[in-house]
Amino acid sequence: MxxxxxxxxxxxxxxxxxxxxxxxxxxxxxxxxxxxxxxxxxxxxxxxxxxxxxxxxxxxxxxxxxxxxxxxxxxxxxxxxxxxxxxxxxxxxxxxxxxxxxxxxxxxxxxxxxxxxxxxxxxxxxxxxxxxxxxxxxxxxxxxxxxxxxxxxxxxxxxxxxxxxxxxxxxxxxVEGVYTTDPNLCSRARKLDRVAYDEMLEMASMGAKVLQIRSVEFAKKYNVPVLVRSTFSDASGTLVTKEDPSMEEVKVSGIAYDKDQARVTLREVPDRPGVAAAIFGPLADAGILVDMIIQNVSREGRTDMTFTVSRSDLERALEILQSVAKEIEANDLIHDLGVCKVSVIGVGMRNHSGVAGTAFRALTAENINIMMISTSEIKISCVIEEKYLELAVRTLHDAFELDKQSAED
Amino acid sequence: MxxxxxxxxxxxxxxxxxxxxxxxxxxxxxxxxxxxxxxxxxxxxxxxxxxxxxxxxxxxxxxxxxxxxxxxxxxxxxxxxxxxxxxxxxxxxxxxxxxxxxxxxxxxxxxxxxxxxxxxxxxxxxxxxxxxxxxxxxxxxxxxxxxxxxxxxxxxxxxxxxxxxxxxxxxxxxVEGVYTTDPNLCSRARKLDRVAYDEMLEMASMGAKVLQIRSVEFAKKYNVPVLVRSTFSDASGTLVTKEDPSMEEVKVSGIAYDKDQARVTLREVPDRPGVAAAIFGPLADAGILVDMIIQNVSREGRTDMTFTVSRSDLERALEILQSVAKEIEANDLIHDLGVCKVSVIGVGMRNHSGVAGTAFRALTAENINIMMISTSEIKISCVIEEKYLELAVRTLHDAFELDKQSAED
Known part of the structure; x- marks a missing residue:
């Protein structure tokens, strides 16, 4: 059957x-x-x-x-x-x-x-x-x-x-499938024929609304090939599938972004064991998801702790952190709503060096300041000022030549 | 509990x-x-x-x-x-x-x-x-x-x-309960405090919309006391319950009526065994419910067969009866939409004679012609011309003094 x-x-x-x-x-x-x-x-x-x-x-x-x-x-x-x-x-x-x-x-x-x-x-x-x-x-x-x-x-x-x-x-x-980036932001966005589960997960977690993130996790776990396509056309759509060697020939599959970011910094936190737990424990207990976390090298026994949360969680996070700041004797608590996150995604990164360098160079050439960086095996994310969002997406899309069909497609 | x-x-x-x-x-x-x-x-x-x-x-x-x-x-x-x-x-x-x-x-x-x-x-x-x-x-x-x-x-x-x-x-x-008759037709209708299952069944089958007939059958079968009352007042309602001796002191509980009646007559049907089956078998097979049936005494080996069906079934019934009429050699098929049925209902009838006489006398006094009569243990029904419906209901209501509280109430 x-x-x-x-x-x-x-x-x-x-x-x-x-x-x-x-x-x-x-x-x-x-x-x-x-x-x-x-x-x-x-x-x-x-x-x-x-x-x-x-x-x-x-x-x-x-x-x-x-x-x-x-x-x-x-x-x-x-x-x-x-x-x-x-x-x-x-x-x-x-x-x-x-x-x-x-x-x-x-x-x-x-x-x-x-x-x-x-x-x-x-x-x-x-x-x-x-x-x-x-x-x-x-x-x-x-x-x-x-x-x-x-x-x-x-x-x-x-x-x-x-x-x-x-x-x-x-x-x-x-929509007709999964695109290299949001076509509303970048007219040169191209529909992908195939995308790996992990890439799709990164895109979904960045707010790409094509597939719900849990469905992708499920598909990956049970190895279900998922074809995303349009009800209103006969276009072939995008196949979300497990990685195969040909996918790894492509360094980068897409550029994703997330506007729902707020940045919080605890300044001059005493750098001693247990401080991270004291900060992130109460946030986790309150069901607040912390995204990127950066801890600078410490200077004179104190460090700055910076992280991002969803904008809707910011108010509750600040309430909690005010008492945390007193407890751990941090010197200041500041926040910034004018930030966003752009990410370069691709399973091919695992086997190709230089992706981060290309991304950073491209952003720098446009005078876009990178405020925070985090990387995974298949993703590089940068927090930047929100006003540069569209410029950053287009710049990265061009830098990795995503408008061009790759050899294996 | x-x-x-x-x-x-x-x-x-x-x-x-x-x-x-x-x-x-x-x-x-x-x-x-x-x-x-x-x-x-x-x-x-x-x-x-x-x-x-x-x-x-x-x-x-x-x-x-x-x-x-x-x-x-x-x-x-x-x-x-x-x-x-x-x-x-x-x-x-x-x-x-x-x-x-x-x-x-x-x-x-x-x-x-x-x-x-x-x-x-x-x-x-x-x-x-x-x-x-x-x-x-x-x-x-x-x-x-x-x-x-x-x-x-x-x-x-x-x-x-x-x-x-x-x-x-x-x-x-x-509504506040079950009434002696439809208050829209008869301003002197009175709410009943109690009514027997069988009376309620007769009323429901006559189109009284207070309770669905199957629910009354269920209540009777399992002896569930049912209290009909209003959501929008604190009135005490009507209890639908099993008969008790006090109920039988009341000859008549209510007057019901049914406008959804059409009368059909097969004239001069040969009076021989199997004729009734030849007529009512095909109607039953077609799912047409026949209500009252009257067969006159036969004259010269032929009889008139008159019965009523629901108006919505009339057209289909006539179609079927046209071929039946040929088959059994009836001489004519006539029908009449201008009829209705009024019924006098009460479990007390079982033990009181004279109810039928009172009803017929009351209708006759108003010059209402009774076209068909059928009786059960607790009901007397008459088919009359539809134009007399309201008059008949009010006349019967008065004849049995239903506006007056009975001794046991």
Whole structure:
């Protein structure tokens, strides 16, 4: 049994006209001899409508009941789309989260998938040509409805593809694939034919909205090939896949950026064991994610500790750090909202030296001051002044000649 | 554990203001020491909105998928109302059909309840003060969602009351109870304090919209006391209950009517064995419900066969009867849409003679011609010309002095 999982987001199922396009994609896969598991999101705007309703009724809606409420969005989508398929003569049925069942933990609103009963789904696939599965939703061990958090339908789709050992998971969206950088910032951005899981993870964590980060982690873990493509065209899309040697011939795959950065510095912190724990422990306890951390070499037994947090967390972080600063006897606490992060990403970096040098030289040539640097095996990130964001992205895109098709493409 | 089931219809859960009234009713029961199972319908208009959506997408929506679609209506109601209760500090949770589970057959759109897992529900009641149960929905043995048909929430509520051995099932609606007749037709109609299951069944089958007929059958079968009352007042309502001797002191409880009647006559049918089967067999096969049947005494080996059907079935009935008429050599097929049915209902009739006589005399005194008569143990029905409907209802109401409180009330 050749199985294909196809996932369609909210804009793809917005109305009957869009759903006809979805139907065409499903029928193409059926004509190619696949059994299809079609994962749908709620119709565009529906989840927000339901969340607004919840907030009209309750200042702090109970998370488990909110999940019961918003899970209706996907339920409506799958019922309507299955009607279309059945009218067209296909053996199709809808499958809700509890029917799969897609078992999750009970962290309502952002539940994590524990396991999927693949035997039951395979039996349904034996009896049907298409399963129309509700994305975003699951159920906990008490059979209560859960949801996976924003963008969770991507994760549903990849998890179903893994459980069913599908040939591929196709994520249909309103863009044609993954680009070398944001086409809105850089007109020379080019669609990639292939991108490695790790590259995609770095791009997703930088705010590229094509795929939800958890779905990429899932795909990498279970080695599910994910094809990102458009519902509204026949373009070939971008295949997110495991690395292969040819990918490593390309030094750099893309330039990502993240505007949601705020920089915080604790000045003249006494340089003694336990200081880092004293600073980052309370932040972690408060659920504040710290991104880059830089500690300068110490001078006269004191050092500056600089790091970045998400802008929405800044206020809470400063509150916590004010008492921390007293406790550890730091001399000052300063912050800066006018910063952003640009990153150069590529699995090929592992085997090519000189990427960092090229990046730094290119930025310097444009007089862009690099405030912080962090590197990983496949990424170089720089914090710079926010006003230079677009210039930096274009400069780096040009420096690595990303507008040009590479040899292996 | 004292358990009360309270059911609220669509107008009672139409918006936040209405739901606050519902909350007050539930909190009153909690203050009285009950554990409460609160059964909700979809918000007013929601089921129709979803059905319209289905028909926009499909000329003949698949019944099982339509159930998946419209079951979201109750799901939204229970989630929102549970949020209210939890905000007020009550231990409450929503319970969907598949979570009860309310097992039904798989006759989608009009499924029948097979059984309810009362152990599981009782366990939930041990852990909560209020269960907010979705009415109208269940699941079949494959865990697919089913719905019970229009007004099915009444049946859900009575079935839950039976399964949980609740003290009482309260059906909240927008009227204050069951009346001696339709107050819109007869200003002297009086609210009844009590009515027997069988009387309520006769009234419901005549189109009285207070309770769905299946819910009354259920209540009678499991001897569940049902209290019909208003969400929007503190009036005491009408108790639907098993007969007791005091009820039989009252000859007549109410006057019901049914405008949805069409009369059909096959004239000069040869009076031989098998003729009735030849006429009513094909109608039954076509799912057409025949109400009253009258066969005149035969003259010269031929008889007239007159009966009534629902107006919406008339066209199909005539089609079938045209060929039947040929086959059995009837001489004519005529029909009449200008008729209606009025009924005098009361369990006391069993032990009181003279009810029929009083009814016929009253109608005759107003020159209302009785076209057909049928009687049961607790009912006398007359088909009359439709233009006399209101006059007949008022005349019968007066003749049995239904505006006057009876001794036992």
């Amino acid at each position: 050749r199985i294909l999982v196809q996932k369609f987001g909210g804009t793809s199922v917005a109305d009957l006209t869009c759903m006809r396009q979805v139907q065409a994609k499903v029928e193409k896969a059926l004509a190619d001899g696949y059994k299809v598991v079609c994962v749908l999101s709620a119709m565009a705007g529906e989840t927000n409508r339901l969340l607004t309703l919840a907030r009209e009724w309750s200042s702090r809606p109970d998370p488990s009941e909110q999940d019961v409420l918003i899970a209706t969005g996907e339920q409506v989508s799958v019922a309507l789309f299955t009607m279309l398929l059945r009218d067209a003569g296909w053996k199709a049925r809808s499958v809700l989260g509890f029917q799969m069942p897609m078992h999750t933990d009970n962290d309502y609103g952002k539940a994590r998938i524990m396991n999927i009963d693949s035997d039951r789904l395979k039996q349904m696939l034996d009896e049907h040509e298409v399963l129309v599965a509700a994305g975003f939703q699951g159920c906990d061990e008490c059979q209560r409805i859960t949801t996976l958090g924003r963008g969770g339908s991507d994760t549903s789709a990849v998890a179903l593809a893994a459980a069913l050992e599908a040939e591929r998971c196709e994520i249909y969206t309103d | 004292r358990i009360l089931v309270q059911k609220f219809g669509g107008t009672s859960v139409a918006d936040l203001t209405c739901m606050r009234q519902v909350q007050a009713k539930v909190e009153k029961a909690l203050a009285d020491g009950y554990k409460v199972v609160c059964v909700l319908s979809a918000m007013a208009g929601e089921t129709n909105r979803l059905l319209t959506l289905a028909r926009e997408w499909s000329s003949r929506p698949d019944p099982s998928e339509q159930d998946v679609l419209i079951a979201t209506g109750e799901q939204v109601s229970v989630a929102l109302f549970t949020m209210l209760l939890r905000d007020a500090g009550w231990k409450a949770r929503s319970v969907l059909g598949f979570q009860m589970p309310m097992h039904t057959d798989n006759d989608y759109g009009k499924a029948r309840i097979m059984n309810i897992d009362s152990d599981r529900l009782k366990q939930m009641l041990d852990e909560h003060e209020v269960l907010v149960a979705a009415g109208f929905q269940g699941c079949d043995e494959c865990q697919r969602i089913t719905t019970l048909g229009r007004g099915g929430s009444d049946t859900s509520a009575v079935a839950l009351a039976a399964a949980l051995e609740a003290e009482r099932c309260e059906i909240y609606t927008d």
